[in-house]
Amino acid sequence: MALAVDLGGLRMKNPVTVASGTFAAGREFHDFVDVASLGAVTTKGVSLNGWEGNASPRIAETPCGMLNSIGLQNPGVRHLLEHDIPWLESIGATTMVNVSGHSFQEYVEVIEALEQSQAVHAYEVNISCPNVDAGGMAMGCRTDSVERVVSMCREATARPLIVKLTPNVTDIAEIARAAESAGADGISLINTLLGMAIDPERRRPQLARVVGGLSGPAVKPIALRMVWEVARAVQVPVLGMGGIASGADAVEFMLAGATAVAVGTANFVDPQATVKVIDGIADYCERHGVSDVNELIGALEC
Amino acid sequence: MALAVDLGGLRMKNPVTVASGTFAAGREFHDFVDVASLGAVTTKGVSLNGWEGNASPRIAETPCGMLNSIGLQNPGVRHLLEHDIPWLESIGATTMVNVSGHSFQEYVEVIEALEQSQAVHAYEVNISCPNVDAGGMAMGCRTDSVERVVSMCREATARPLIVKLTPNVTDIAEIARAAESAGADGISLINTLLGMAIDPERRRPQLARVVGGLSGPAVKPIALRMVWEVARAVQVPVLGMGGIASGADAVEFMLAGATAVAVGTANFVDPQATVKVIDGIADYCERHGVSDVNELIGALEC
Amino acid sequence: MAALANEPAKLLSNEPVGPRLFLMELESPYIARTILPGQFVHMRVNQMADHILRRPFSVYRTDPGEGRVVILYQVVGYGTDYLTGLSPEADPAIELVGPVGRPWGARTGGERADAGRVLLVAGGVGAAPLYLLAQQLVERGAKVDMVMGAQTRSALVTLSDYRERLGIGVECATDDGTYGERGFCTGLASRRLDGGCASDGAPYDLVCCCGPEPLMRIVSDMAAEVGVACQVSMERRMACGVGACLSCVVDTAAGKRRACVDGPVFDADEVVWR
C-alpha cells in the first residue's frame, strides 16, 4: 500500500507528522516510537534568540481537552541547529521546523539561520500562537499582515513553506487564501482555540496567564470543519490537526481535504499515538481497498 | 441568601435560565423540574411564519459535546403566542423569547407580534445561528449588520433586549460593543461553534447539512474566555452559556463576569440539570459566605 | 399517559444472548409499572463521560410486580459497546428517562388497540419493541401472527419468548438460511398479508413493524397495497429524548415530527420515506 504524500514539496513517507510543541524535537519520544518512521517531525516553535515563555501554571485540563499557555518557550534557533537538527539528521528523520518571531523580520532571520542546514526539509510558519503578546495570533487574524509575513518568508527560502493558521478568526478561508497568494506551499491548521479555565474555589484563573490555547479531542469538530473549508478554498495542500488521536480521526481529516495530518495532544495521552495513527490509516486503507492513501484526500461524499 | 439578579431589566429570581433551543418552551421539562422556579425560561428561536429546519440526521455526538443542525425549525410566532406563552404565563414563569429572522425586518415583525403579550418579559435576539443560510450567523459576524439589526429591534420594544452573539468571530468584544452601542440591554453568549463530523466508514458527513453547531462541555473553555472578554468590554450585563452542567460551572461564568447563565446541552444529559445548577450556586454561596449572588459577578481575581 | 420520570435504575443482569446481542435487566419500578408497548427509555450511564448523550432503548419485557424492565440491545457503536462491560457488582450509576413516546396503536385510539387480527413484522432487534404489544394483544384475546427476520439463527434471541411465553406463531427468515426461510423476511410478510391471519385466513386489521428502515418501507407498501393499516417504529439519533430539541425529526405528511414524542410509532401512511 502506498502511504507517501507530498505536502507542498515536502515528501513524507506517510501522512503523519506531529503538532509543533507536543513532541519537542522528537528525542523525548524515541524510547516509545521510531521517530524516523514518521512522515515528518515538526519541531517546537523556535525564535531567533529564544524565549522564556509564560509563568506556571501553564496547563489546565478541560472536558476532553487541555489549555496551554507555554508561550513558545524555546532556547533559540542556534540551539536547535546545534543540538536537535543533528540528532534528527542522524536518525534519518524528515524534519519540518516550526518558526516563530516577535516581528516579521525575526521570522525571516530564523529561516535564514535554518537555511544553513541541509537537514531542515520544510518550514511551518506559526502566525497563530495565542500565548505570546507580540507576533503570534494577532498577526494571523488579518489578511494584510498574513500576506506580508508570508511574502517575506517566501523570499527567504525555496524550501516548502507551510503557513500555520489560527482558528480564532471569522473567516479561515479568507486567511488561507491570503497565505496562498503570498506564496505558501501549504496551509497548516488548526492552532489552538483561545480559552480559559477558572478554579471557582480559589476564584482564580487556572493559568497564570489567564487565557490559553485549547487543544485535544474537544476541538476536533471545529478543526475538521476548518480543514474542509480551507481545502475547498485553496489549491495548495493542507496539513490538518486538532484532536487527532486515532487512525479514524486522521482519515476523517484526509477525507475533509487534508494531505497530511499532525498528532498533537494525543502524544501526551499515549506516547505511541503517532505510530498507532499511521497503522490505523494503513488498516483503514486495507479494509476499504484503497491502494494509495492519496485517494482519501478530499474524498468526502457530500 | 439573595439569588435574584437583574439582566438588563429582566428580573430573574435566580441567575439561571436555559439556552434557547434546548428546552423548547419548558413544557417538555415540567415533569422533571418546576419550570417556574427558573430565573427565566428562554424559548426556542421563533421566526415570523415558522421554518421547517434542516434534513436529518441533525445531530452528532463529538468528544464531550455535540453538533446540531436543527436549523431553527419552529412553527412561527403565532403558534408560540397561542400555545406556549399562555402556558408559561399560567405557571408563572419568567419568559424570554429568542427571536430569529431571515431579514432585519423579520426580527422586527416577530418582536412586534410578541409585544402584544404581557407575558413576554424579554427578548433574546439571535444573530448567531450557524444553521440557517439567510440571517443567523453571517449577520452576527460584522459590526455594521449587528448595529443595524439591534437598532431596529431596539426601536420596536422597550422591553429588555438581549443580543445573542456567535463565537465564530475574530474579535467578540468588538461585536459586543457594536450591539451595546446600538441599544442592547445585555449580551448573551456563546451560541454554537461551527463544526463538522465525518463517518469515515461511509465517507460521509454525519449531519445532512454537513456542518453544524458545537455545544456542550467541550466548548466551555472558549465560552468562558469570551464571556470574560465581553464582560470587560461592555457595561451592560452578560448572559453566559456554553457547556454549563453544574453549579461550579455556573459560578465560573459569573466570576468571569456573567450576570446570569444558561443551561443548554446539559438538559439533554440530565433533565434536572437546571435546578441542580441553581442549587449548586446556592451551595457555593453558602460555603463561601456569599450572601448575595451578585457579589460573584466579575469577582475573578487575576 | 404517565408522567415522565428520570429514574435511577439498578442493574440486575447484563448477559450476552446472541451475536452482538445482550439482555439487560434493570430495577426501575416506576417505569416498569407505567411503560406502554412501543414506548422507550432514554438511558444515561455515568462513566461514559466523554460521550455525553443518552441512548434510547425500547423496553423488551417488564415485570411490573418486581419493578423490572428488560432491554435487548445490539452492539453498534461506543455506547452499546460500553454497556456490555457493565456488571451488577460494580453497581454502575444508570438513569432512565421514561416512559417516553407514543405507544403502538395510540394514533387512532380504541379501534386499533382493539384490533382483532394483528401481524407483527420484526427485523433484527426490531423484535424487542413488539413484545409488550404482542403480550397485550394476546391478553386481550386478539389473534397475533409474527414474521421475524435476522442475520442468522443465533440472532433469533426473542423467538422462544414469543413462541413459548406468549404462544404466538412465528415464521422466520435468516439472511444465511440457518433457520427458517433464506433471505429477508419480506417474502414471508407478503405471503402472510396475502393469505390472511394464520388461524382463520381472515384479513388482518393491523400490521405493526419494527426493523431497519428499508424493511419498514417495504412492509408499509405491502400493507397499503392490500389495504391493511400499518404502524412502524422509527429510529432517529436523539439528544433530549423528551420532545424539546427537534433533533429526531421524521418527515411525515404533516411535516417534520419528533420521533421521540410524536413517535417512535407512526402510522406508516404518514411517513415520507427517505
Place this chain on the structure above:
Amino acid sequence: MAALANEPAKLLSNEPVGPRLFLMELESPYIARTILPGQFVHMRVNQMADHILRRPFSVYRTDPGEGRVVILYQVVGYGTDYLTGLSPEADPAIELVGPVGRPWGARTGGERADAGRVLLVAGGVGAAPLYLLAQQLVERGAKVDMVMGAQTRSALVTLSDYRERLGIGVECATDDGTYGERGFCTGLASRRLDGGCASDGAPYDLVCCCGPEPLMRIVSDMAAEVGVACQVSMERRMACGVGACLSCVVDTAAGKRRACVDGPVFDADEVVWR
C-alpha cells in the same frame, strides 16, 4: 538511567489506608525493576476518557522480584477520586509511563548518593517518594533520620513502614496534635538540623524534602542557613511527563526547567521559589 517505557500495568489491590489516602499495588515488572528513588510514573486510566491527561505519581515501594510497584495517593480531584473506584476484579486498563525523572542525589552524582548522614523531611503524601531513598540509604549503611508531618494521626500511613520495615527513627508532627508534636513539622526539622544526626550529633550531609511547596521552601532555607545541602521534589501539572511539552517548568537559577525530566528532584538552592 533506564529507557522509558509505556507499560501496561495490572491492578493488584487498591485500598483506603487513611483519610483520603489510598494504597495501590500494580504489577509493572519493567518499572519495578528500573525505577530509582525519587522517580515517578505517569499513569493513564482508560475510562477517564473526558479527562484526557495522565496523572503523575511517585512510586512509594517496589517489589522488583515480584514485579510490583506500590503507589500512595491522596484524593484531591477528579482523577484521584476516580482511582478510588478501581478494583482488580474489573481489570481496568492502566498504563504507566516510566521510570521518569531525575532521582534523589542525581545532581552532583556519587558524593551525595554516598551521603553518610541524611535527614528526610516529609509533609503529607510527600512521604511517599522518600521511602525508596530511605531504603537505599539504609542498605548502604547511611545514618537516616526522618521528620514527618501530617494533618492528623490517621494520616501518618507511612510511619510504620519507615519505622518497622527500615528501622528509621521518625519524629512526627500533626496539625491537630493527635500524634507527636502539634503544628507543622518545620519546628522538628529545625531542631534536628541544629542538633545534628540523632545517633551521633554530627551534622547532616544532605536534607531531602518532599511536601507542600511552603514546607519545602522553609526547609530549604533552614538547610541553607546551617550549610547543609538540600534537595526537594517539585510538583507541577504535567501534560507529557517526558520532557517534551514544557508545561511543568520550575523557575530555577538556570532559568525555567522541566519538573518531569530535569526534576522532580532539584537542588534546593537552585529553585527560585514563587
